[in-house]
Every structure is written in C-alpha cells, then in structure tokens.
Amino acid sequence: VDREKGELSARFVEVETGRVIAEKNPALPLNPASNAKVVTAAAVLARLGADHRFKSGLYGEVTGGVVARLVLRSNGDPSLSSRDLEKLVKVLSDASIKRVGEIQVDQSAFDPRFVPPAFEQQPGEWAPFRAPVSAVSVDRNAFVVRVAPGRSGEPARVSVDPAGFVDIEGKIVTEQKGKGKSLRVEMRPKGSALAIRLSGHIAADAKATAFAKRVDDPRLYAGYVLRAMLKRRGVAVDGGVSEGGNGETHLLAEKSSEPVSVLLREVGKHSDNFTAETLLKALGAATSRRPGSSADGAAAVSEWMKSAGALDSSTRIVNGSGLFDANRISAASLVAAQIAASKEPKTGSAFVDQLAVGGVDGTLRNRFRSKSLRRKLRGKTGTLARAHSLSGVVLGDDGRPRLAFALIINGIGTKADEQRRRIDRVVEKAAAER
Numbered sequence: 306v307d308r309e310k311g312e313l314s315a316r317f318v319e320v321e322t323g324r325v326i327a328e329k330n331p332a333l334p335l336n337p338a339s340n341a342k343v344v345t346a347a348a349v350l351a352r353l354g355a356d357h358r359f360k361s362g363l364y365g366e367v368t369g370g371v372v373a374r375l376v377l378r379s380n381g382d383p384s385l386s387s388r389d390l391e392k393l394v395k396v397l398s399d400a401s402i403k404r405v406g407e408i409q410v411d412q413s414a415f416d417p418r419f420v421p422p423a424f425e426q427q428p429g430e431w432a433p434f435r436a437p438v439s440a441v442s443v444d445r446n447a448f449v450v451r452v453a454p455g456r457s458g459e460p461a462r463v464s465v466d467p468a469g470f471v472d473i474e475g476k477i478v479t480e481q482k483g484k485g486k487s488l489r490v491e492m493r494p495k496g497s498a499l500a501i502r503l504s505g506h507i508a509a510d511a512k513a514t515a516f517a518k519r520v521d522d523p524r525l526y527a528g529y530v531l532r533a534m535l536k537r538r539g540v541a542v543d544g545g546v547s548e549g550g551n552g553e554t555h556l557l558a559e560k561s562s563e564p565v566s567v568l569l570r571e572v573g574k575h576s577d578n579f580t581a582e583t584l585l586k587a588l589g590a591a592t593s594r595r596p597g598s599s600a601d602g603a604a605a606v607s608e609w610m611k612s613a614g615a616l617d618s619s620t621r622i623v624n625g626s627g628l629f630d631a632n633r634i635s636a637a638s639l640v641a642a643q644i645a646a647s648k649e650p651k652t653g654s655a656f657v658d659q660l661a662v663g664g665v666d667g668t669l670r671n672r673f674r675s676k677s678l679r680r681k682l683r684g685k686t687g688t689l690a691r692a693h694s695l696s697g698v699v700l701g702d703d704g705r706p707r708l709a710f711a712l713i714i715n716g717i718g719t720k721a722d723e724q725r726r727r728i729d730r731v732v733e734k735a736a737a738e739r
Contacts, residue, residue, distance in 0.1 A: 311716040314636040317735045320644055320698065320706045327735055331640075334619035334633040335713045338687030339576045340694040341627030343639060346569050346659055347646035348609035349584050353591055355566040355655040361385050361441070362559035363393050364411075364550065370403040372557070376550030377531055378411040379441040381590065381597060382562040383571075383583035387444050387467035387530055389560050394534045396558035405535060407544030410528040413551045414440035414590060416598040419523055421582040422624045423631035431492050434628070436519040438582045440597070443467065443527040445579040446520050450501065452488065453513035455479045461507050469533030470526050474502040482510040492518060497525045497546070524548050566655035573659035573685055574667030578626035585625030599624060610638065613645035627687060639696045639711035647698055647706045657683050657706065660697055672729055678736060691716055693724045699736045708736055 314333040317326045325331075337343075359382035365372040379385055419437040427435060433447035448471055453462040461477040472495055477488060486507040493500050499520055507514070520526050528546035535542050562568060568584070571577040582599070589601030592608075603622040610616035615638045623631040646656040663673030663682030673682045683706075684697025696711035712728050 311714055313712070313714050315710075315712040315731070316636040316640045317708065317710045318640050318644065320647070320709050326738075328636070331637040332617065332619070332635050334621070334635050335715045336630060336689065336692040337627055337632055337634040337639065337713055338689045338692040338694050339627040340639060340685055340687040340696050340711070340713065341622070341625065341632045341634065342572050342576065342581050343646075343685050343696055344606050344610055344615070344622065344634070344642050345581050345585055345588075345625040346572050347613070347642055347656060348606040349565060349569065349588050350646070350652040350656055351609050351649065352588055352605060353565050355564060355652045357565045359383075359562040359587070360559060361389070361393075361562070363397065363557045364553040364555055365557055366553075366555050367400070367402060367557070370401050371406070372397075372402055372404070373406040374409060374550065374553065375405045375407070375531075375557075376409045376411050376553040377441055377527055378414075378550065378553075380414040381440050381583055381587035382560075383442065383445065383580040384562050384568055385441070385443055385527070385560070387534075390443060390467075390527065390531055391534055393558040393560060394531070394538055394540070397535070398538045398540060400557070402540060402557075404541045404543065408528045408532050408542065408546045409550035409553075410441050410525055410546065410548050411550040411553075412440045412524055412548055414597060415586050416596045418598065421585075421626070421628075422599050422603075423629040424624075426629045431518045433517045433519050434578050436579045437521070437523045438579065438586060439523040439526075440586075441527050442523060442579075442583065443530050445577070446523040446526060447517050447579075448520065449515050449517050450490075450503075451513060451515045452477055452503075452507060454507045454509045454511055457481045457509045463503060465501075467530045467533070469531075470498050470520065470529040472498065472500045474500055475504050477503050478506045480506045480508050482508055484508040486511045486514065488514070490516075490518075492521070494521050497522065498529060566652075566659065569655070569659040574661045576668055576686065578628050581626040582624060610642060613642060615639075615641035615645060627689075629689070634713075636696075636711040636713055639713075640709045643696060643698055643709045643711070644706070647709075657698065657700075660684055661686065672725070673733070675733065678733060682732070682736070687713075688721065691718045693717075693721060693728070695725075695728050695732065710735065
C-alpha cells in the first residue's frame with residue numbers, strides 16, 4: 306500500500322482477551338466507504354431494538370363508499386413496496402370504497418431534506434444506489450423500465466414498474482433481426498413527477514431488457530403509485546396528489562414491516578444505501594423526538610460509539626451508508642464497535658446475523674470460500690473509487706466471535722480486485738494463526 310502511495314489503517318483483536326495481535330496505523334481516520342454501515346447498524350439495533358417494526362397505512366373518513374381525503378403515511382419503513390401498496394388498496398376495495406377525492410402523502414415523520422448528506426456530490430447519477438430518502442417511500446424510491454422488441458419497424462414495448470409516476474417520452478424502434486440494441490435514456494423532473502425520454506433501437510430477435518433508475522423527488526412518488534393502483538382496482542380518484550394529511554387519524558388499512566433485525570440484512574449483507582440512510586433518519590427521530598434527520602441520526606451513532614468505547618476525536622459520522630466522501634473512521638474504532646455490538650446481550654446475535662457470511666451470501670458470497678473460513682467469517686465490505694475496506698468477526702467452533710478485525714485502504718484508484726485479494730490474504734493468515 307505504501308509503495309502505491311495509499312493509506313492503510315488495520316487492526317486485529319482477540320475478542321475475549323482484547324489482545325491486539327496485529328495492527329498498522331490503527332488510529333488513522335480514513336474514509337470507511339460502506340463500512341460506515343457497521344456503526345449505523347449497531348446504533349440502530351441498540352437504540353431501536355431488534356424487534357422494532359415500522360408502520361405504514363392508509364387513513365381517511367369513509368362516507369357512503371367515498372373517502373374525501375385519503376392519506377398515505379409511514380414512519381420510515383425502508384421496505385415498503387408497491388406490492389404492499391396493492392395489499393392496502395385491496396383492503397379498501399374489499400370494504401366497498403368506490404371513490405377517493407384527493408390523495409395526500411404524509412411525510413412528516415422525517416424532515417424535508419430528502420437528499421442524504423454527501424449524495425449531492427454526484428447529482429447526475431440516476432442509479433438506485435443514490436436514491437433519495439423519505440418517510441413514505443415505495444420500492445426504495447426507485448423504478449424499473451422494461452423494454453421488449455415488437456415487430457420489425459414498429460415501436461418497442463416499454464413499461465415502467467411501478468406505474469403512475471414516470472411519463473415515457475420518445476420511442477425505441479424495433480429493428481430487423483441481428484441489429485442488436487442501442488438504448489439512450491434521458492431523465493428530467495416533470496412537475497412533481499418524472500419524465501424519461503427513450504430513444505434508440507432494439508432488434509426483433511433481441512432479448513427483453515430492464516434497467517432501474519431512482520426518482521428525483523420522492524415526496525409524492527408513493528402517492529402517484531397509489532393513485533394508479535386505485536384506478537386499476539376500479540376505485541375512482543377525482544383529485545390530485547399532494548403532501549399533507551398529518552391530522553388524519555382514522556386508520557383504514559395498515560402494514561407492519563419486518564423487524565429491524567431482518568431489515569438490517571439489506572444493510573449488512575447487501576450494502577443497501579437506501580435502507581441505511583432511511584434507518585439513520587428513523588434513528589434520529591427516535592432519539593431526538595422530532596422529525597427524523599440525518600444529522601440527528603449521525604449524532605445518535607456517534608453517541609452509541611462513545612458509549613461503546615469506539616469513538617475517538619478523529620471520528621466523523623455524516624451519513625449512514627458511507628457513500629461518497631463523507632465519514633472518517635479508524636480501524637481501531639471499527640474493531641471496538643464490532644466487539645461491543647456483538648457482545649450486546651439483547652442485540653448481539655442480530656448484529657452478527659445481519660453481516661455477510663463468507664463464501665455464502667451477500668457481498669462475501671464469492672470470498673472466503675476456504676474450509677476454514679466459509680460460514681465462520683462474518684463481515685462488511687466497502688468499495689468506493691479510492692476507498693476499500695473490510696471489517697468483521699471470525700467465529701469459533703462455538704459460534705461466538707473469537708477474532709475481530711478491520712482494514713481500510715484509501716488513496717488507490719486502480720486494481721480494486723488486487724486490493725481485495727490482499728485484504729483477504731491478510732485476514733486468512735490472521736485467522737489461521739489464532
């Protein structure tokens with residue numbers, strides 16, 4: 306690492322004794338990339354609890370089969386899906402509700418800043434990993450565009466899932482067989498919704514293709530999707546979609562999320578930025594008793610780290626996902642956090658369970674496949690353009706953590722695969738010697 310002018314912070318510690326068995330610049334604060342999710346998950350478990358569930362629901366007064374104002378509300382469920390909305394709509398339909406006046410989306414559980422800190426560093430990125438955060442979301446505030454060829458010379462078949470929010474403009478032409486495909490996509494806000502302009506071609510014999518994009522402004526996204534679902538169910542909607550409805554208390558249909566211990570698997574195993582940032586704001590709401598904000602969530606993470614003996618003067622927590630150039634954490638802090646979180650009596654097992662399993666699942670499914678570490682290594686990966694990291698624990702034969710480790714490399718913009726192989730070799734050697 307030094308030869309290539311990068312920076313390294315690393316530490317390996319025996320969990321039971323606390324003995325440091327190897328280290329290099331352990332107190333050096335570096336960009337941990339997605340290893341920031343380690344402390345986010347630990348703080349969320351400690352403060353919200355492994356069994357905490359989020360609530361989402363439809364509210365309104367029913368008079369003669371009509372709901373004059375239908376309110377969609379959630380207190381920050383990151384897993385709320387279009388399928389969940391369909392189930393809520395079915396409850397209304399089964400209750401013989403035939404007409405809705407207007408739809409309001411109650412986003413009051415979170416503050417109005419829906420772009421997480423540091424995400425503004427890449428504003429033109431429309432991929433779902435940069436999706437905005439809102440108290441009421443749907444499908445992680447992203448959507449899928451599907452393109453299938455039609456007959457040669459005719460427009461291709463294009464659909465958006467979920468429907469209702471994105472307007473398709475332009476067209477993709479179906480070319481003769483053997484022409485392959487070339488698709489061009491332009492995104493732009495359209496009022497409170499979104500427009501996507503498509504152009505290019507797809508051959509008549511080409512396979513259907515699909516791609517995911519994020520929404521730009523999520524505040525009314527779920528409301529537009531809800532309106533489209535109501536109409537498909539035969540429920541008329543007279544008015545538009547707006548933000549509000551905080552005062553509506555009459556519950557018509559409700560959905561509870563999976564417990565936090567399950568939701569966190571998206572964070573630890575699959576490194577889902579949207580879930581991490583949403584849970585950070587929910588943490589902020591729970592600890593500040595005001596609308597959830599990233600700043601209050603970050604403060605709660607720092608406070609948990611302090612209580613766990615994992616905070617030092619150089620630690621900087623800005624967002625919950627580790628995306629872009631935001632946070633600074635040392636290997637020593639990460640190791641201390643891993644040990645404290647895994648030893649917590651009420652939530653320790655949930656913390657370890659949400660991490661990726663070496664050689665088995667998540668971002669580690671193709672790493673640590675040796676007999677000695679497969680299933681025994683639980684860890685969190687991190688990858689940015691110039692930041693690579695890995696932290697975690699190695700379990701003993703009794704299933705309890707026996708080795709905790711963290712390695713963070715900053716400043717090398719090439720050879721990502723080689724960096725990962727080097728990290729893995731160091732971890733394998735340390736584990737073998739214990």
